[in-house]
Amino acid sequence: MKKIAQGAEAVIYLKDNKIIKERIKKTYRHEDIDKKIRKKNTRFEARLLKKVAGIIPVPKVLNHCDKAMLIEMEFIEGKKLRDVVNEMSKDERKKVFKRVGKKVAKLHNNNIIHGDLTTSNMIIREKIYFIDFGLGFISTKVEDKAVDLHLLKQALESKHHEHFEEIMDAVMDGYKEEIKEFKMVHERLMKVESRGRYKKKPN
Missing domain, CATH: 3.30.200.20 (Phosphorylase Kinase; domain 1)
Known part of the structure; x- marks a missing residue:
């Protein structure tokens, strides 16, 4: 072992x-x-x-x-998405991260919160597999879905800052196409992010 x-x-x-x-x-x-x-x-x-x-x-x-x-x-044999982002063309990245956004939306449509959405927890083959649901839980709350997206956004900005805007836009495009309550989640995401910015302000 x-x-x-x-x-x-x-x-x-x-x-x-x-x-x-x-x-x-x-x-x-x-x-x-x-x-x-x-x-x-x-x-x-x-x-x-x-x-x-x-x-x-x-x-x-x-x-x-x-x-x-x-x-x-x-065992899912493949590469972690984290390790192949820089190898992709711009079009490939957009397509892949749009698929990621759709998968997150499918989870949220079923009130499932992953809790640790990072490209380290995604394996890419012909499909994109999500792994490690150790922090996952069930919730109908819009707040929890917004926080799940916010954590993904933070992870992408930290790990893939050179491509951050294009891949986050692609994630949100896919999410918007699939999610049932986009307006509510998006508005709450903006509030979550504004709280984060407020906390970072110096005294």
């Missing part, structure tokens, strides 16, 4: 061409409480992935074990 990634919440292993995601023990929490939280989060993420699989491409859940806090998923 080969360790291929580690985040704040989980360690990712590759074994027999399958992904094993193991929730990390939090030593600052009481042991019994920690186990309950990790079991609950493991169960929820597995269920969420199964639900999302009927909406957009994601890794298929093969098995999950609450007791061991493990989720076993298919």
